[in-house]
Amino acid sequence: MVPIAYYLVLAGVLFCIGIAAFLMKRNIITIFMSIELMLNAVNLTFVAFAHMWHQVSGQIFVFFVMVVAAAEAAVGLAIIIALFRVRQTLNVDQVNLLKN
Amino acid sequence: MNPQLLWLIPTLPFAGFLLNGTLGRRLPRAAVAAIALFFTLAPALIVAKLWSYMQSAGAPLALSISSRPWIAVTGFSVNFAFAVDHLTLIMLGVVTGVGFLIHLYSVGYMEHEEGYWRFFAYLNLFMFFMLVLVLSSSFLLLFVGWEGVGLASYLLIGFYFTKDSAANAGKKAFIVNRIGDFGFLLAMFLLVQHYGSLSFDSVFSQISAAHLSGGLLTTIALLLVLGATGKSAQIPLYAWLPDAMEGPTPVSALIHAATMVTAGVYMIARCHVLFDHAPAALTVVAIIGALTALLAATIGMVQHDIKRVLAYSTISQLGYMFLACGVGAYSAGIFHLMTHAFFKALLFLAAGSVIHALGGEQDMRRMGGLRKRIPITFWTMTSGVFAIAGIYPFAGFFSKDEILYQVFTHGGALYIFLWLVGLATAGLTSFYMFRLWFKTFFGEVRFTEDTQHSHGVHESPPMMTFPLIVLGVLSVTGGWVGIPFVLGGSNEIEHFLRPVFHPFPALEVPFVPELVSGGATEAILALISLLTAAAGFYFAWLLYYRKPGEATRLANSTNATRFAYKLLDHKYWVDEIYQRGIVTPLLAISRVLLNGLVDTGIVQGSAWALTEGTGGLGWLVRRVQSGNIRSYAGWLALGAACVIVIVLFGHHPFH
Numbered sequence: 001m002v003p004i005a006y007y008l009v010l011a012g013v014l015f016c017i018g019i020a021a022f023l024m025k026r027n028i029i030t031i032f033m034s035i036e037l038m039l040n041a042v043n044l045t046f047v048a049f050a051h052m053w054h055q056v057s058g059q060i061f062v063f064f065v066m067v068v069a070a071a072e073a074a075v076g077l078a079i080i081i082a083l084f085r086v087r088q089t090l091n092v093d094q095v096n097l098l099k100n
Numbered sequence: 101m102n103p104q105l106l107w108l109i110p111t112l113p114f115a116g117f118l119l120n121g122t123l124g125r126r127l128p129r130a131a132v133a134a135i136a137l138f139f140t141l142a143p144a145l146i147v148a149k150l151w152s153y154m155q156s157a158g159a160p161l162a163l164s165i166s167s168r169p170w171i172a173v174t175g176f177s178v179n180f181a182f183a184v185d186h187l188t189l190i191m192l193g194v195v196t197g198v199g200f201l202i203h204l205y206s207v208g209y210m211e212h213e214e215g216y217w218r219f220f221a222y223l224n225l226f227m228f229f230m231l232v233l234v235l236s237s238s239f240l241l242l243f244v245g246w247e248g249v250g251l252a253s254y255l256l257i258g259f260y261f262t263k264d265s266a267a268n269a270g271k272k273a274f275i276v277n278r279i280g281d282f283g284f285l286l287a288m289f290l291l292v293q294h295y296g297s298l299s300f301d302s303v304f305s306q307i308s309a310a311h312l313s314g315g316l317l318t319t320i321a322l323l324l325v326l327g328a329t330g331k332s333a334q335i336p337l338y339a340w341l342p343d344a345m346e347g348p349t350p351v352s353a354l355i356h357a358a359t360m361v362t363a364g365v366y367m368i369a370r371c372h373v374l375f376d377h378a379p380a381a382l383t384v385v386a387i388i389g390a391l392t393a394l395l396a397a398t399i400g401m402v403q404h405d406i407k408r409v410l411a412y413s414t415i416s417q418l419g420y421m422f423l424a425c426g427v428g429a430y431s432a433g434i435f436h437l438m439t440h441a442f443f444k445a446l447l448f449l450a451a452g453s454v455i456h457a458l459g460g461e462q463d464m465r466r467m468g469g470l471r472k473r474i475p476i477t478f479w480t481m482t483s484g485v486f487a488i489a490g491i492y493p494f495a496g497f498f499s500k501d502e503i504l505y506q507v508f509t510h511g512g513a514l515y516i517f518l519w520l521v522g523l524a525t526a527g528l529t530s531f532y533m534f535r536l537w538f539k540t541f542f543g544e545v546r547f548t549e550d551t552q553h554s555h556g557v558h559e560s561p562p563m564m565t566f567p568l569i570v571l572g573v574l575s576v577t578g579g580w581v582g583i584p585f586v587l588g589g590s591n592e593i594e595h596f597l598r599p600v601f602h603p604f605p606a607l608e609v610p611f612v613p614e615l616v617s618g619g620a621t622e623a624i625l626a627l628i629s630l631l632t633a634a635a636g637f638y639f640a641w642l643l644y645y646r647k648p649g650e651a652t653r654l655a656n657s658t659n660a661t662r663f664a665y666k667l668l669d670h671k672y673w674v675d676e677i678y679q680r681g682i683v684t685p686l687l688a689i690s691r692v693l694l695n696g697l698v699d700t701g702i703v704q705g706s707a708w709a710l711t712e713g714t715g716g717l718g719w720l721v722r723r724v725q726s727g728n729i730r731s732y733a734g735w736l737a738l739g740a741a742c743v744i745v746i747v748l749f750g751h752h753p754f755h
Contacts, residue, residue, distance in 0.1 A: 023734050031733075096727035 007048035014041035028080055028090045032073075039069050101153040103165045106182045109143045109192070110235060113227035116140070120224060124217025133207040136220035140203045140227055144196035151189055161185060161599045164237055171240070178298055183237030187600040190434060190593075191234040191366055194441045198358045199227050201567035205449050206350040208563035209456060219259060219348065226252035230359050234366065239288050239298040242367065246284065246331065249360045250277050256355060257347040269343035276340040280330015287323035290316070304373040321374055321381030324367065325388070332364025332418045334392045339675055341415055345407040349452030352407060357414045357448050358441040365421040365437055369430040372601055376428065383514070386426025386507070390521040393419030395672070397528035401535070402668040405462050406451045409536050413488065414444055416525060420503050423522060427515065429506035431597040435582045436499035438593075442578045443487035443496055446571035450481035453560045453568065454540060458547055464536065469545040473557045476565045478541050480572035485537045487575040489530035490633045492626075495579030497633075500526060501626050502582060502591075508625055526629050530636025538644040586622045 018038035025031050043062045050058025084090060116139025124132050153159055166181035184192070203223060210219055229252055233245025250273075258270030288298060294316060295303045307317065328334070333341035344356045355361070368375060368385065375382050393416045400412030417440050424433030455462055457474050471478045487494035490501070504526070508519040549556050559565070581596075583589020643651040655665040670676070724735065 019737055023730055023737065026730070031729075092729040095729065 004048055004052050008045060011041045011044040011048070014038075014044065026091045026093055028083070028092050028095075031092065032076055032080070036069060036073070039065055101150065101163075103163050105146055105150070106163065106165050106184065106235065109146050109196075110228050110231035112139045112142045112146075113224040113231065116224035117221050117228060120217050121221035124221055127217065129211075129216050132217045132220055136224055137200070137203055137207065139224055140196070140200045143227070143231065144200045147189075147192045147196045150184065151193060154184070154186070154189055166237075176292065176296060178238055178240050180241060181237045181299065182235040182241075183300070184235065185600050186596050187366075187369060187434060188234055190438055190597070192231070194362075194438055195227070195230050195234060195359050198441050198445050198571070199230075199354060201570055202350050202354040202358070202445060202449065205353075205452070205564050205567040206348075208561045209350055209452055210348065213348070215259070219256075222252055222255045222259070223351075223354070226256065226355060226360070230363075233363055237300050239291060239300070239303070242370075243281075243284060243288065246327075246363060246367075247281065249355070249363065250274060250281070250331070253277075253344070253355050253360055256351040257344045259347055259351065263346070265343075266346040269340075269346040273340040273344050276337050277330045280327045280337055283323040283326025283330075287320045287327065290320050290323070300370065304371075307377055308373050317374060318378040318380045321371075321378035322384060324371060324374070325381060325385055328364030328367055328422075329388065330364070331367075332361050332422070333415050334364070334388050334419060334422055335395065338392060338396065338415050339678060342408055342411045342671075345405070345411050349407065349448055349455060352411070353445045353448030353452070356411065357444040361414065361418060362421070362437045362441065365418065365425060365433055368422075368425045369434055369601075372425075372428075372430050375425070382426050382428060384426075386423050386515070386518055389419045389422025389424075389426050390518040390525075391419070392416070393423065393525040394521050394528070395419075397525045397532065398668055399671050400532045401528060402665060403532075404464050406454065406464050406467070406536060406540065407448070407462055409464075409532060410444070410447055410451060413447075413529060413533065414440075416529060417444065417488070419525070420500060420522065423507060423518060424503040427507050427510040427518075429503065430601045431594050432499065432502040432506050434597060435593045436496075436503055439487065439495035439499040439575075439578045442571055443484045443494075443575040446480060446484040446568065446575050447488065449564070449568055449571065450477050450484060453477040453564055454481075456560055456564070457557050461547060464539040466547045467540045468543045468547070469541070470557070471541040474559045476559055476568065480565075480568040481541070482537065483572040483575045485533045487579075489533050489636065490526055490629060491530075491637075492630055493576075493579070495575050495577070497626075497630070498579035498582045498584070498589075501629055502584065504629055505584070505622050505625050509621065523629060523632055527632040527636045530633040531640050534637050534640030535644050538640060542645055543648055584622055584626075586619055587626070 015038050018034045018041060021034035021037070022031055025034065043065055046058040046062045046065070050056065050062075080090070083095065087095060089095070116135055119135050119139075120127075120132055124135075127135075150163075154163070162183055162185040164181065164183035166179040168179065169177045170180050171178045203220075206219065206223065210216055213219065226249060229245045229248025231245075233242055233249060236242040236245060254270045254274040257273050258267045260266045261270075291298060291303055295306050297303055297306075326337075330337045341356060341361065345352055347356070375385070396412045396415035396419060400409050400416060403409045403412060417436070421433045421436050421440070424430070424436060453474065454467065454470065454477060457470070457477070458467065461467065483494065487496040490497045504519060504522050507515050507522055547557075560568075580589070582591055582593040584591055643654070655661055667673075726732075
């Protein structure tokens with residue numbers, strides 16, 4: 001049986017990759033994807049712990065997260081499309097109209 | 101008589117003030133005058149009724165009314181409370197009576213002036229506060245009136261506020277009085293601390309019950325004297341009164357001669373219980389009074405402005421009243437207060453009439469020979485001059501003589517000296533008043549008649565001469581209520597005031613005329629002061645009638661006289677000394693310490709530091725709001741990392 005630490009390390013690595021991409025990337029789609037990556041890293045820990053403790057609640061949480069992520073993706077992608085139509089760009093550094 | 105009527109006495113003039121102050125600008129002059137006169141006549145009538153009631157058989161010696169508490173804190177409360185005893189009656193009579201006459205005179209005098217409504221509103225306001233002052237039966241309410249008359253005085257001195265000198269004179273009067281008021285306030289604080297009350301009855305009964313004459317009472321009394329020297333223009337705070345002559349002449353007559361300036365004397369007489377237990381303070385009062393009387397009289401000798409002569413003479417006469425109070429002869433002081441109110445109001449009004457006749461000329465060097473031109477003014481003024489000079493049987497003779505007699509018989513070398521000072525002052529008074537009289541009404545004509553722009557020298561209208569005549573008669577007869585026994589009188593006023601100043605007849609020597617009057621001594625003293633007054637008259641006659649110009653020659657004859665004249669002409673350089681010694685250092689301290697350090701440094705500095713600090717912080721925080729989404733994300737991640745660090749390694753507060 002694979003020890004729990006492996007799962008957690010994997011989840012941590014995935015999460016850090018997500019954060020790094022989130023902070024570094026300029027393309028808003030990539031940023032979106034890195035958010036999904038972070039969410040799934042968390043999902044992985046949930047599942048791992050659920051398996052370890054033989055509890056279902058962790059898995060139920062994962063479903064919740066997936067549902068929220070799906071809803072968020074729908075809204076987020078809609079916003080991205082709207083933004084692209086207005087600004088003709090996906091570069092977040094050029095989307096700073098609120099400043100000043 | 102319903103005591104509630106007492107409330108009406110001050111509130112009526114206040115109503116007049118409100119009416120004229122708010123609507124007066126739009127009303128015709130006649131209406132303004134009618135309002136002002138009505139609201140001063142009505143309280144005068146109430147006072148007359150009150151007087152006859154208090155004199156009737158079976159009337160109480162004092163009436164008092166009081167409202168619900170005005171200020172109430174634990175263990176200390178003050179009501180609006182009025183009380184009328186015989187002392188208050190005299191003051192009420194003087195204030196409302198003379199006040200009404202002067203209102204009447206002002207209607208004529210101010211005819212051609214701008215700000216007619218403003219003038220009468222202020223005058224009524226003054227009447228309100230003055231009546232509060234004399235009616236009050238507690239220190240606090242007296243202080244309200246005290247400050248209020250100061251305010252009215254300030255407003256009226258600066259009535260011609262477009263003139264720099266008038267505005268400055270108003271400020272000077274107000275500021276100098278603040279120094280005195282500071283003493284008054286401290287005295288009140290001490291009274292509250294030690295007696296827990298400010299009402300006259302309570303404080304005085306506690307003082308007379310304790311039979312203490314310690315340093316505390318002396319301190320309180322001296323602080324009150326400081327207040328009185330401010331209001332009554334005594335050394336060291338007299339300097340404001342001559343400048344107060346910048347106000348219209350009726351104001352000088354009402355406020356700066358007859359009523360307000362006597363408030364200090366009234367206050368000392370009112371607090372006689374306190375002062376009787378503080379003999380040291382009384383001695384100070386006597387010395388201040390005598391010195392002020394002499395000092396002001398000497399300055400008055402060389403003044404050329406007719407109103408300034410009268411101003412210095414007012415200071416000098418107030419000194420007499422202080423002297424009387426200082427030897428415990430309060431009724432003599434109040435007697436002189438009353439006769440002085442008559443003849444000094446008369447003198448000012450007559451001087452006003454002269455000024456009016458000459459179209460605003462106040463310098464006596466440009467008067468002369470007016471006797472035939474303005475006869476009513478001349479004759480009434482003559483009555484006033486004879487009264488103040490102390491010529492028998494005019495009013496001033498009796499009151500001044502009573503004071504000098506009381507000082508002489510007080511005992512002790514100091515009081516003999518003070519009597520001499522008083523006597524010398526009487527001679528000087530007679531001299532400078534007759535100087536004024538001769539220079540104004542006799543001799544050659546020294547004014548140039550301007551018939552083009554005005555209608556030349558003319559007698560004042562009846563509106564102005566009527567008060568002059570009434571006051572002229574009072575200046576003759578006003579003293580007859582205090583004719584001493586030795587001259588065949590019965591000293592009515594002493595009897596009248598006896599319940600106020602000697603409330604415990606059992607403790608007093610029974611009232612025997614032979615004991616009270618000094619007999620031969622009094623007659624001799626009266627003769628001496630009459631001779632002194634005659635000497636004053638003689639020298640004035642010699643120098644200003646017989647040989648005009650002689651005075652100038654005399655003043656320039658030797659170095660010593662030249663110096664003496666210069667000294668008097670510059671009023672002993674007191675204004676300059678105050679300017680150099682007090683005003684300039686105070687200004688310097690204010691500029692450097694208060695303005696420079698405290699205001700600019702601390703007050704403005706802290707505000708500046710606050711704005712700069714907030715601005716700087718804002719500048720710093722604004723960097724965070726870059727508008728760059730990735731930087732927001734970075735902050736977010738950093739925050740989350742911080743939270744995790746705290747959760748993992750932080751000390752959990754609940755364990």
